[in-house]
Amino acid sequence: MTTKLLHAIVSGVLGGGVYALMAVGLTLIFGVLDIINIAQGIMVVLGAYLSYALSVHLHIGLFTGLLITVPAMFVIGVAVQWLFIRPLTGRDRTSMSLLACYAVAIIIEGVLYWAFGPNYVTLSASYTTSSMHVLGFYLPYIYLYGFAMAVALVLALYGLLYRTKFGRAIRATMQDRTAALLVGINVNRVAALTFGIGVAVTAVGGMVYGATSSGFNPNSGYDLISRLLAIIILGGLGSIGGALAASVLMLTIESVVDIWSPTWAVAVFYAALVLVLTLRPAGLFGRQAARAQ
Amino acid sequence: MTALLRTEGVAKAFGGVQALADCTIEVEQGSITGLIGPNGSGKTTLFNVITGYERLDSGDVYMDGGKITNVPPQRVFALGVGRTFQLTRIFPRLTVMENMLVAAQHTGQPAGTRSGFRNPLARSGGSADRRRALELLEFTGIADHAGALAGTLSYGQRKLLELSYVLVADPAVVLLDEPAGGVNPSLITHISARIRELNEAGKTFLIVEHNMDFVMGLCHRVTVLDYGTVVAAGTPEVIKTDPRVLDAYLGIEEDADE
Amino acid sequence: MKTTLPHPRAGVLLALLALAAAVAFPLLAASQQDTAIGVDTLIFVAAAVAWNIFSGYSGYISLGHAVFFGSGAYAAGIAARDWHINGGAEFALLLLGAAVGAVIAVPFGLIALRVRRHTFVVVTIAIFFIFQLMAFNLSFTGGTTGLPAPFLLWSPVTFNDRFYYVALVIAAGTIALSWLIRRSRFGLQLRAIRDDEDRAAGLGVRTLRVKLTAFVISGAITGMVGALWFFFVGEVLPQTGFDPIFDLTVALMAFLGGLATVAGPVLGALILEPGQQLLTQQITSNYLSQILLGGVFLVVILLLPRGLIPTASEKIRSRRASRRDRDVSPAARGDLPPGSPAGGPPADRAAGRPA
Numbered sequence: 065m066t067t068k069l070l071h072a073i074v075s076g077v078l079g080g081g082v083y084a085l086m087a088v089g090l091t092l093i094f095g096v097l098d099i100i101n102i103a104q105g106i107m108v109v110l111g112a113y114l115s116y117a118l119s120v121h122l123h124i125g126l127f128t129g130l131l132i133t134v135p136a137m138f139v140i141g142v143a144v145q146w147l148f149i150r151p152l153t154g155r156d157r158t159s160m161s162l163l164a165c166y167a168v169a170i171i172i173e174g175v176l177y178w179a180f181g182p183n184y185v186t187l188s189a190s191y192t193t194s195s196m197h198v199l200g201f202y203l204p205y206i207y208l209y210g211f212a213m214a215v216a217l218v219l220a221l222y223g224l225l226y227r228t229k230f231g232r233a234i235r236a237t238m239q240d241r242t243a244a245l246l247v248g249i250n251v252n253r254v255a256a257l258t259f260g261i262g263v264a265v266t267a268v269g270g271m272v273y274g275a276t277s278s279g280f281n282p283n284s285g286y287d288l289i290s291r292l293l294a295i296i297i298l299g300g301l302g303s304i305g306g307a308l309a310a311s312v313l314m315l316t317i318e319s320v321v322d323i324w325s326p327t328w329a330v331a332v333f334y335a336a337l338v339l340v341l342t343l344r345p346a347g348l349f350g351r352q353a354a355r356a357q
Numbered sequence: 358m359t360a361l362l363r364t365e366g367v368a369k370a371f372g373g374v375q376a377l378a379d380c381t382i383e384v385e386q387g388s389i390t391g392l393i394g395p396n397g398s399g400k401t402t403l404f405n406v407i408t409g410y411e412r413l414d415s416g417d418v419y420m421d422g423g424k425i426t427n428v429p430p431q432r433v434f435a436l437g438v439g440r441t442f443q444l445t446r447i448f449p450r451l452t453v454m455e456n457m458l459v460a461a462q463h464t465g466q467p468a469g470t471r472s473g474f475r476n477p478l479a480r481s482g483g484s485a486d487r488r489r490a491l492e493l494l495e496f497t498g499i500a501d502h503a504g505a506l507a508g509t510l511s512y513g514q515r516k517l518l519e520l521s522y523v524l525v526a527d528p529a530v531v532l533l534d535e536p537a538g539g540v541n542p543s544l545i546t547h548i549s550a551r552i553r554e555l556n557e558a559g560k561t562f563l564i565v566e567h568n569m570d571f572v573m574g575l576c577h578r579v580t581v582l583d584y585g586t587v588v589a590a591g592t593p594e595v596i597k598t599d600p601r602v603l604d605a606y607l608g609i610e611e612d613a614d615e
Numbered sequence: 616m617k618t619t620l621p622h623p624r625a626g627v628l629l630a631l632l633a634l635a636a637a638v639a640f641p642l643l644a645a646s647q648q649d650t651a652i653g654v655d656t657l658i659f660v661a662a663a664v665a666w667n668i669f670s671g672y673s674g675y676i677s678l679g680h681a682v683f684f685g686s687g688a689y690a691a692g693i694a695a696r697d698w699h700i701n702g703g704a705e706f707a708l709l710l711l712g713a714a715v716g717a718v719i720a721v722p723f724g725l726i727a728l729r730v731r732r733h734t735f736v737v738v739t740i741a742i743f744f745i746f747q748l749m750a751f752n753l754s755f756t757g758g759t760t761g762l763p764a765p766f767l768l769w770s771p772v773t774f775n776d777r778f779y780y781v782a783l784v785i786a787a788g789t790i791a792l793s794w795l796i797r798r799s800r801f802g803l804q805l806r807a808i809r810d811d812e813d814r815a816a817g818l819g820v821r822t823l824r825v826k827l828t829a830f831v832i833s834g835a836i837t838g839m840v841g842a843l844w845f846f847f848v849g850e851v852l853p854q855t856g857f858d859p860i861f862d863l864t865v866a867l868m869a870f871l872g873g874l875a876t877v878a879g880p881v882l883g884a885l886i887l888e889p890g891q892q893l894l895t896q897q898i899t900s901n902y903l904s905q906i907l908l909g910g911v912f913l914v915v916i917l918l919l920p921r922g923l924i925p926t927a928s929e930k931i932r933s934r935r936a937s938r939r940d941r942d943v944s945p946a947a948r949g950d951l952p953p954g955s956p957a958g959g960p961p962a963d964r965a966a967g968r969p970a
Contacts, residue, residue: 099733100733100737148913152917170912177905178906330748334742341727431817449810455806
């Protein structure tokens with residue numbers, strides 16, 4: 065029993081690391097642009113499909129493929145922001161942006177269906193099926209690689225935010241857009257690039273997701289985005305540390321509950337969300353913002 | 358000589374910044390009292406604390422003898438304290454008349470009466486409400502725009518609208534946050550005249566302003582805030598020459614007057 | 616608010632004409648197919664107007680109204696199955712759909728309405744997924760096979776027609792309700808909340824109560840519409856009863872026509888639903904129509920952010936205003952100095968952030 069529990073916890077933590085990557089991108093976008101990129105889920109799937117296409121049609125390895133997919137997703141992110149989000153102005157800006165993201169998500173899903181069909185596919189490589197034997201259970205290598213990459217990328221993101229000039233510009237914009245403008249920060253450019261970064265991480269998340277899931281298809285985007293949303297709200301909108309903590313927490317709880325009941329493990333996600341929102345609307349680490357409309 | 362509105366030893370800190378410290382002010386019934394001070398001296402914070410938009414850390418606020426410390430904004434409003442905001446807050450997608458009606462619907466009923474039983478689907482704004490609203494709009498001068506969306510009003514007109522709808526509730530005391538800010542001189546005169554008219558009819562005013570001509574010309578008494586505490590209070594003439602005030606605020610101007 | 620029409624009675628006349636046309640439609644329709652499109656359209660008219668009663672007027676965008684739609688459908692299905700209701704009596708279950716919608720809206724609203732607007736949307740989405748999940752996994756919902764609608768002993772010839780008129784009654788009733796709400800004190804409070812919730816609260820508006828009431832009304836109607844749809848289509852499955860596309864469609868219809876107007880969602884539904892149906896007949900691929908839907912949405916949001924009716928009404932209003940201003944100069948009034956600043960309010964610019 066304890067082995068199972070331990071296994072579940074370890075799996076949860078590892079899985080949490082991967083989700084953290086995607087969630088951090090999402091919360092970063094919210095922090096800087098004040099919008100929720102509902103399309104993040106389907107973009108993860110898009111990232112997975114890109115890795116799939118490269119791997120199956122061009123025989124490019126999963127990790128090597130990232131050298132292509134990450135920049136590609138970055139460009140897609142910047143383009144979406146520039147074309148569909150930036151022009152939105154007015155009082156309803158945030159709601160409209162959210163709807164625009166939803167529309168983009170629907171479009172991408174349709175494109176994926178059209179390009180790849182509804183059948184489930186999976187990413188495979190030599191290392192996706194082999195695992196290491198530790199403490200009485202098997203730990204697939206791919207999870208470890210994925211987790212390691214996730215950690216590395218989150219650290220890189222922190223490095224970007226706290227050690228570079230651009231990162232400082234991002235943080236300034238997060239805190240006060242007008243002030244950032246006043247000190248000469250090109251807020252539009254920061255917004256576009258941040259969106260791009262937030263989406264680019266989904267390329268990595270997508271690859272690992274595709275490799276660790278038992279199969280995905282365009283419809284998988286819904287499940288993903290609902291989890292990611294729950295995670296960032298639980299962690300507190302705009303809080304990167306919160307997204308990290310919430311990812312690991314949620315995935316671990318789900319993993320543990322899965323031992324008893326696989327179906328309801330997923331419901332735990334949402335139940336946790338509802339519970340937190342009733343007790344603490346700002347999330348675990350959220351800024352206790354007064355209702356700023 | 359009764360103080361209609363007063364605060365006693367109010368303190369409020371935001372993190373490490375002590376916005377208000379032992380702040381005690383008095384607003385006499387029937388007076389127009391000015392509240393001046395350098396930027397950051399805590400004037401708007403004091404307004405927020407009085408009207409319930411911020412919770413204070415310590416001290417008390419009294420309105421007409423009753424304690425209203427930390428009472429929520431809608432209660433403060435119902436108790437007869439109206440206030441405007443530095444960045445005018447109106448409802449831009451409602452018409453000017455509708456803006457007035459939002460404020461009107463909670464007046465004219467004694468507290469706690471059948472408000473729940475009024476037909477919820479009844480046409481908003483009975484004719485009495487509308488007439489009163491129109492009267493106020495004519496008083497402030499923007500009645501012509503009653504049907505226009507509030508968002509289309511110019512900056513000065515918005516200030517007048519905000520003043521109008523605050524007056525709908527017939528508050529005993531009105532707190533104005535920079536009524537003359539960013540507005541052209543002839544409109545300032547217009548606003549000043551309206552305030553004086555209302556005051557002669559019995560309303561008490563507490564006005565935060567930076568425009569010295571406006572304050573000195575209109576107010577009966579002036580209270581000066583610096584670093585969240587009162588450094589001087591008295592008639593405009595006294596204030597103008599008080600060295601503490603000059604030190605904190607007016608600086609070189611002492612050469613220009615008289 | 617019909618200040619844009621040349622004559623106050625014109626609005627009433629227009630509505631009556633529209634109603635007459637709607638009533639006559641099935642009699643003039645070329646085929647049962649067309650009437651079916653009519654039924655679908657009316658269902659969406661009701662759903663869009665109901666959505667707008669809450670989301671449009673209050674400004675809280677809900678992307679979880681499918682919860683009510685699906686719940687209404689499932690409630691009707693479960694009741695029909697367990698209480699063995701058949702024939703025409705099942706239309707009483709429409710009321711059940713409404714009741715279920717209302718009942719669900721209360722806890723749903725109490726949780727969701729306490730948070731900021733961004734979070735609100737997300738919460739509605741999350742709760743939507745919970746419901747979809749439950750529909751898939753709970754036994755009494757029929758799981759993945761869903762539930763069949765009760766058998767109707769109506770002849771195929773009049774089947775669509777009868778549904779059409781039921782749907783018309785519901786749609787007309789919903790529109791009337793929306794109109795009543797908009798001109799009422801309740802509606803004014805909702806719209807004030809939309810513009811500046813804190814200021815409204817400061818003026819004494821009971822914001823939670825007002826929002827929740829609108830939410831419940833909206834949920835109840837949507838539940839009823841869901842039940843009707845279920846009877847018409849013949850079955851409900853988890854993915855059709857709880858369909859994210861439904862949420863997007865209903866929102867798009869309201870946006871296209873104009874949020875917070877009475878006729879906006881109606882116009883949006885009248886344009887989009889037949890359009891979508893006809894398109895599906897032309898384009899056999901589901902996926903392409905999905906892409907198109909998203910594309911249309913983006914176009915609408917970018918080009919017509921306020922929707923058709925407000926944009927048109929703006930144009931008319933400004934043309935009329937400029938004509939009036941030429942006649943009466945503000946200086947003639949004497950109160951307002953002619954030099955009043957006419958620049959754009961600084962408040963909006965300060966609040967405008969780059970996306």
